[in-house]
Amino acid sequence: MNAKEIRGKDDEEIRFDLGQLRKELFDMKFRSVVEANADPAKIRRHRRDIARMRTVLRERELHSGAAR
Numbered sequence: 401m402n403a404k405e406i407r408g409k410d411d412e413e414i415r416f417d418l419g420q421l422r423k424e425l426f427d428m429k430f431r432s433v434v435e436a437n438a439d440p441a442k443i444r445r446h447r448r449d450i451a452r453m454r455t456v457l458r459e460r461e462l463h464s465g466a467a468r
Contacts (some may be wrong), residue, residue, distance in 0.1 A: 403452050411460065414457055418453045418454070421449055421450050424446060
């Protein structure tokens with residue numbers, strides 16, 4: 401998911417997706433410890449998607465605070 405797609409969503413959708421990605425990332429990390437065949441690229445993608453979502457939320461938070 402790229403930043404343009406994330407910016408097209410409202411805050412509640414982003415927060416929901418963020419929660420889902422965090423849960424999936426936790427599950428993938430757990431499975432990578434237990435199983436030998438983990439996909440590190442998928443874990444990396446999830447981490448980066450989470451960072452993008454948090455960045456967009458923070459940008460919006462700062463922007464709404466500056467308008468006051």
